[in-house]
Amino acid sequence: MTADPFASFDFDAEDAARVLESSLSGADDGELFLETSTSESLAFDDGRLKVASFDAERGFGLRGVFGERTGFAHSSDPTLAALTRAGETASAARKGSDAVMAPPPARTNRHLYEDIDVIGAPGFEAKAALLAEIDAYLRAKDPEVVQVSASLAGSRRVIGIVRAGGDVRADVRPLVRLNIAVTCERKGRRETGSAGAGGRAEFSRWLDPENWKNMADEALRVAKVNLEAVDAPAGEWDLVLGPGWPAILLHEAIGHGLEGDFNRKGTSAFAGRIGEQVASKGVTVVDDGAIDQRRGSLSFDDEGTPTGRTVLIEDGVLVGYMQDRQNARLMGMEPTGNGRRESYAHPTMPRMTNTIMEAGDHDPKEILESLDDGIYAVNFGGGQVDITSGKFVFRCTEAYRVRGGKVQEPIKGATLIGDGPTALTKISMIGNDMKMDPGVGTCGKGGQGVPVGVGQPTLKIKGLTVGGTG
Numbered sequence: 006m007t008a009d010p011f012a013s014f015d016f017d018a019e020d021a022a023r024v025l026e027s028s029l030s031g032a033d034d035g036e037l038f039l040e041t042s043t044s045e046s047l048a049f050d051d052g053r054l055k056v057a058s059f060d061a062e063r064g065f066g067l068r069g070v071f072g073e074r075t076g077f078a079h080s081s082d083p084t085l086a087a088l089t090r091a092g093e094t095a096s097a098a099r100k101g102s103d104a105v106m107a108p109p110p111a112r113t114n115r116h117l118y119e120d121i122d123v124i125g126a127p128g129f130e131a132k133a134a135l136l137a138e139i140d141a142y143l144r145a146k147d148p149e150v151v152q153v154s155a156s157l158a159g160s161r162r163v164i165g166i167v168r169a170g171g172d173v174r175a176d177v178r179p180l181v182r183l184n185i186a187v188t189c190e191r192k193g194r195r196e197t198g199s200a201g202a203g204g205r206a207e208f209s210r211w212l213d214p215e216n217w218k219n220m221a222d223e224a225l226r227v228a229k230v231n232l233e234a235v236d237a238p239a240g241e242w243d244l245v246l247g248p249g250w251p252a253i254l255l256h257e258a259i260g261h262g263l264e265g266d267f268n269r270k271g272t273s274a275f276a277g278r279i280g281e282q283v284a285s286k287g288v289t290v291v292d293d294g295a296i297d298q299r300r301g302s303l304s305f306d307d308e309g310t311p312t313g314r315t316v317l318i319e320d321g322v323l324v325g326y327m328q329d330r331q332n333a334r335l336m337g338m339e340p341t342g343n344g345r346r347e348s349y350a351h352p353t354m355p356r357m358t359n360t361i362m363e364a365g366d367h368d369p370k371e372i373l374e375s376l377d378d379g380i381y382a383v384n385f386g387g388g389q390v391d392i393t394s395g396k397f398v399f400r401c402t403e404a405y406r407v408r409g410g411k412v413q414e415p416i417k418g419a420t421l422i423g424d425g426p427t428a429l430t431k432i433s434m435i436g437n438d439m440k441m442d443p444g445v446g447t448c449g450k451g452g453q454g455v456p457v458g459v460g461q462p463t464l465k466i467k468g469l470t471v472g473g474t475g
Contacts, residue, residue: 008120010165010175013041013063016085018173024085025067025169028092033104034070034330035095036308037088039165040349043124048156049136056156057133059124064349069095070331071102079350107334109172113311117295117302118205120177123159127208132157135212143187143221149232150225151195152188157181159208166309174309180204180300180456182445183211185221189228196234196417198227199402203444206298227384227403230415237404237419237473243379244421244466245372245407248440252461253385254399255290256360258425261392261450263290263317263325264343264355265332272393274426275323283323284429287365290318292327294342294358300444301359301458305342308353312342318429329355347453354451359458365435369463372434374410380419380471381405381412392450395425398472418474428466436463 011017021037029035041063048056065088066079076098078091140153159181166174182203188195200223202211211217246254267273275283284290294312296302305311308330317325328336329344332355345356373381381404388399401419405412441460448457 008163008175008177010039010041010163014039014065014083016088018167018171020085021088021167022169022171024088024092025167028067028096029069029106029169031099031102031104032069032071032106033334034107035068035169037167038066038068038307038346038349039167040064040162042160042162044158044160045124046156046158047132047136048154049140050154051152052140054133054136057129065091066346066349066352067091067095068352069098071098071100071104073335074098074100075331075352077352106169107330109168110305110308110310110340112174113305115295115304115311117297117304118179121179121207123161123179123181123208127212131212132208135217139185139217139221142218143225147189147225149189149191149229150187151190154186156184166307174305176304178205178303181206181208181211183217183220184445185224187224187228189225189232191232194232196228196231198224198229198231200224200227201443201445204298204300205302230403231417234415234417237416237471239471239473241468242471243376244469245376245379245381246461246464246466247381247383248369248436248438248461248463250442250459251382251385252360252362252442252459253446254397254421255362255461256357256446256448256457256459257388257390258395258397259290259429260292260357260360261390262395262425263327264357265326265328265336265338266355267393268326269332269336274393274395278323279325281323282321283426284318284321285432286321287435288318288321288429288432289316289363290361291316291363292343292357292360296359296458299359299441299458300446300456301357303358306344307346308340308344310340310342310344312358315341315343327355327357329353345455347455351453354453356450356455357448357457359441359460361439361460362462362464364437364439364462367434367436369436369438372436372463372465373407373412375434375465376407376410379407380416381407382419382421396423397425398422416473420472422470422472428469431467431469432464433467434465438462
């Protein structure tokens with residue numbers, strides 16, 4: 006059952022509709038966004054619980070869209086007086102506009118997740134005990150373990166989207182995440198490995214011993230691999246990227262360039278290129294916000310548009326962009342359910358949900374065996390990206406040298422350097438093993454962060470620059 010989005014406010018749907026009718030007169034679009042959220046986080050470090058926080062927040066954001074101008078006001082004051090003042094502020098962007106308000110988005114009865122009590126159940130004690138158990142498990146498992154960090158986070162957002170005329174959409178959005186990091190020491194050398202998982206599902210999934218032990222073992226495995234790693238070689242190399250989380254490179258270096266606002270303003274490397282070959286044959290990239298329980302999934306976006314599967318690149322040809330309502334209208338296109346905001350205090354903009362490169366027809370073993378002398382990058386950490394050009398620098402957290410088609414010694418300090426549009430044209434083999442990330446991604450844009458997902462199969466890329474230490 007969807008909670009009442011007005012329950013925490015001192016005004017109702019009729020009050021909101023009256024304010025919107027007045028403040029959005031002459032607007033092309035606009036809405037009132039209501040949010041009531043609770044969140045909890047716990048962090049275990051150095052053998053003890055170091056952080057335990059609980060937050061509750063409520064507020065609204067009122068937006069009026071007048072051509073390319075936007076009037077936006079937000080407040081944590083739940084009163085009708087505050088809403089009225091926000092309407093007056095948002096309407097200041099009108100400046101003589103006499104547009105006809107766009108109709109509301111189509112409705113959907115689809116729910117990609119349930120209303121789950123991720124804060125109250127299980128209780129605080131059970132969550133703290135889990136983190137302590139993870140710490141004890143890893144320290145007992147391997148004598149080289151010198152540090153364990155584990156954290157749990159959960160949130161529940163009740164949102165409402167109200168439009169002039171009385172159209173109301175409501176949703177409850179749960180989100181959980183578990184992270185584990187392990188540091189091992191050998192002969193004075195310390196290395197760290199990490200693993201995480203999450204999604205829009207109940208905490209019990211992550212409390213299950215089989216699940217968290219698999220994550221803990223994976224973090225330990227990566228730390229042990231890094232203890233064996235040698236300095237990465239610098240130069241231009243053929244690469245194989247592993248499936249799943251390495252698609253964060255796709256997200257950052259390519260995905261942002263396919264968002265509507267950058268293309269409408271002509272600042273993206275993909276602007277004006279619909280119908281052109283922008284990637285190797287066989288490359289198909291989609292953004293899909295309708296995958297059940299995934300971190301980036303929403304039943305509808307923050308403007309009320311139902312999410313779905315949006316094809317961006319098909320067989321190497323650019324066929325579409327990700328759109329919110331404003332940019333879609335100004336570009337003569339349809340909204341794609343990608344209007345997102347961090348919270349009620351932020352206006353919407355076109356953002357990714359779950360961005361995926363679809364599977365090809367090559368066996369992953371075949372792809373690795375085709376790499377005569379190169380690098381196999383299995384996982385990535387942080388990086389830097391110029392969104393408009395796609396130029397990137399990404400740090401590998403797990404990578405290996407490959408010689409004669411055989412995976413050999415692990416390497417450390419490898420960074421991938423290039424630009425997304427060019428890298429797309431250098432993909433030479435696409436695996437049949439498409440995999441989603443474990444549910445840990447957060448995307449930043451314009452000072453806002455939103456949860457996202459990524460996915461890809463094993464890929465071979467020819468001639469990418471690698472910055473190394475050897």
